[in-house]
Amino acid sequence: MQIVTPYLLFLGDVPDALAAKTALGIVDWRPEWCIGQLRLPGCKADAGVPDLGIAEAKAAGVRTMIVGAVNAGGVLPDHWIASIVEALEAGLDVASGLHTKLGDIPAIREAAERNGATLFDVRHSSERFPTGKGTKRSGKRLLTVGTDCSVGKKYTALALEAAMREAGFSADFRATGQTGVFISGRGVAIDAVVADFISGAVEWLSPAADADHWDLVEGQGSLFHPSFAGVSLGLLHGAQPDAFVVCHEPTRTRMRGVQHPLPSIEDVIDLTVRCGSLTNPDIRCVGIAINTAALDDAAATALLAETAGRLSLPAVDPIRTGVAPIVAEIGRVFGKAG
């Protein structure tokens, strides 16, 4: 699955920016792919790119319209269908992260067939994966793991991709969630894969590569999250990472959606090494990424310094401080770029 760029971002008529966070994430990381946005009357989100009609977008070179907004429940509202059909009639592909499958809507399916256009439902993988084998592959891999869901695993992996490339490393972000798939143009929404194939899907996503190439695999969930730990473990085994970064949000007291307290960063390092050593005996932690948005400068600086000292590892906030200390640690442990 490869989504062809550049994109037109369809925001529908969502009531706030949060409902368009997928589109906003794409613009953050791949502004060069985002030619424009299509908004319906009443839309309260703005991706900060030109408003374009479908004909204008087509003329500007757009290849795919991304349904980069979510309605309540992930359902496709009826009044968005006409825009999607219009895009297909203009010869664009359409990619969606909604729970509703585009192809389940007859008008959309028929328009795609009529125009030879491709529909991508990134939450519903149609790829058939083999089961994981756990055999060591060439190339290097880094996985972002977490003390919880939604603690910056995607952001950290993308920040590492940018910083490692700048430092001369050969490095590719590997997406395991829907926003990540749009940002990289390919990938697997790993939580939508059938359970037997989790690790196999990750092996497919991050195949054998040159010895000095780094895949930066987007983590999901947490080994300590009672809803999603199975996904996290399959991802860990399939990614067989040489290195991992623990992502953390210091003000959170309960894990997302459940009553369980967050594990400590030490607990996450320890269990990740223990379980990850099944497919990579040399797995090691190379840094901590903390989302300090809720802290003032002094508190953030103090927390990062305390964490780094306690664990003898680089501790960064990818947004506030950047990830350079982690890239330096990767170079120190595994050898510098080039």
Added chain:
Amino acid sequence: MQIVTPYLLFLGDVPDALAAKTALGIVDWRPEWCIGQLRLPGCKADAGVPDLGIAEAKAAGVRTMIVGAVNAGGVLPDHWIASIVEALEAGLDVASGLHTKLGDIPAIREAAERNGATLFDVRHSSERFPTGKGTKRSGKRLLTVGTDCSVGKKYTALALEAAMREAGFSADFRATGQTGVFISGRGVAIDAVVADFISGAVEWLSPAADADHWDLVEGQGSLFHPSFAGVSLGLLHGAQPDAFVVCHEPTRTRMRGVQHPLPSIEDVIDLTVRCGSLTNPDIRCVGIAINTAALDDAAATALLAETAGRLSLPAVDPIRTGVAPIVAEIGRVFGKAG
């Protein structure tokens, strides 16, 4: 999902007993549900129950025909379709463990609709599950775990159900694989569930119950199997077991389908306690079930005694010795029946 009993076992024309192992497993554990078998010319398997035509089966009270045989690749051969349609026309439900969905075959789907019959594809759960919550539920649970796949987890759970009921416990087998689903008439093929819902499906499968009721949950895979550990971890978190039994096959040197060596029983106990304590802090091992089929009597007796002594836990072969020592340990730790 509840499959209505009794059953007619459809064996098709499979070339050997192994291809009919699902049907043979049902007869082993639920002979009273198996009214007869339907075999096509050339069939080399025999479930040991009367050969019946569909009309005879219907007259004898059969409610569901079980497609209890597998073709290579789990595909439904074209020449089995007529028998399935005939069963539906006679008013039977049909349940299948094949990869091919019954409802994807137009002749079968139409026959089911025409006769108001239900099609069960146990490998393709149509049930929508919530994500797991990890909240403690009332009632007691035991999970069978393994050093590998296919080491007797289903058999051990079923043997415990029988022995605990005989000892006066309120106990129910909870199926997580296709054969188990046919044996209990309900359950979830957990490896076919979408990854995000593994633990949620197990919470649904084993709901809150009376304080002294035991659910005996069939385990899958192994926390140490690089293909399937994600399924095993989600199952562990969802089952939140009070007790677990480690199943082991002592002559196996590599994990099934991969190159990895088997973990030790001690490793499995340790990691199961560590990960299981997330949703049940009081989790403990209550015994070891070893498949000693490849050993002679003296070697089997010696291995069970050595294992029991080393781990200070009951060690049994469910087939050779029965599981009474494990039932006694459950009574000792958690209180006797009634």
